[in-house]
Amino acid sequence: MSGVRLLVGTRKGAFVLNSDGSRRAWSIEGPHFAGWEIYHLKGSPSDPDRIYASQSSSWFGQVVHRSDDGGKSWQTVGNDFSYAGETGTHQWFDGTPHPWEFARVWHFEPSLDDPDTVYAGVEDAAIFRSTDGGVSWTELAGLRGNDTGPRWQPGAGGMAVHTVILDPSHPDRMFVAISAAGVFRSDDAGESWRPMNKGLRSEFMPEAEAEVGHCVHRIAQHPTRPDTLFMQKHWDVMRSDDAGASWYEVSGDLPSDFGFPIDVHAHEPDTVYVVPITSDSVHFPPDGRLRVYRSRSGGGEWEPLAEGLPRANCYTNVLRDAMDVDHLDPCGVYFGTTGGEVYGSADGGDHWSAIVEHLPAVLSVEVQDVA
């Protein structure tokens, strides 16, 4: 029977959770890198034993770890994320030009077919690629060098590439999402990039439908329908059916269309999950009830999923990279909270249970299907 491995990044270390295909009992390994903030871990789709981990600290900066044995042991690899060429400037909070300054890796996206190739989405917003297992990194400078780059501006949480999607149907096509610039697409393997934000509307900007400046929190794609993208934005849940060329709102009957994560069911391209929180200033679930919302129609109509989740006095949040799905049947759905719980559902979200509680605040959850 196949199994599932969850890679959990937290404020104070990384944890690896394993279960067999029943997903009833879990082993919990960790903390790895105890005391360190682990922003993100992700495994290679072509070699589940290869895992990349981003360790970040305000004290000691960025460190990258790599495992070649499924998270049992780790080695430190390269942390030189030097921007290519002229550093250039983006907008600072006061509207003045500010040089790009590397802060941390928010997200690793390993190649679909080569375990040594991995992309890193970083703050200040840029994308890097390694083809030697994370030892050395080269910026794909066409993103930061986009005509709109000098107009990008950080939000309160910084200015980061937090989402990287490698299109399985178009090997040269990639999407990134940046807070607070928006979605960008490359059709030439990362050489050049175009903003893809038509249809987005952000009231916090003087020009609400501007080409860039939107605070996109997360985008998700189903591999069998690569031209359809779902987006959780800083207000609004959005959908595109033309590979990001245009977007329309599918918030529908959600109790709040503010949130961070969004993900798609492994086998049903029209089944989408979000976790609404109250507002931009109140980052916990409405009424203190933790509920995942599921749409089975590609957005618009949503149903609350609450069986097994806290029904009262829950004031945690689920961050953008802290939700993922497995590929078993039925599809498993998992998410971690800033309160340190990791919840899982082995039936597509109908029933939930806490896999582990009392971890440090969870920053990321990634799922691996393992033999």
Added chain:
Amino acid sequence: MIQPEQPHAVRVVLPAQLRTLASVGREVTVPIVGEVTQRSVLDALESLLPTLEGTIRDRATARRRPFVRFFACEEDLSHEPPDTPLPDAVASGREPFIVLGAIAGG
């Protein structure tokens, strides 16, 4: 006949986090040929332990990371220019050069 200069054996004390990262003990001794300064000590330390590159000094600017401090001989040397000679007691190995992280609550 001119004798080659003997290297200074400079003792460096690392914070717990960096000891774990570099898989070393509390104190590391680095050989320094020539003047003993913050820069020469940290260059030698990073040469000996490459996993520490970027953790004490920012890679892009080579400046001390904001929450890292340098102490020696009961003095805070964090704000000294990187090429200022360190005290003789550090150069001679009688006193260590201490790298530490600033305190923080939470």
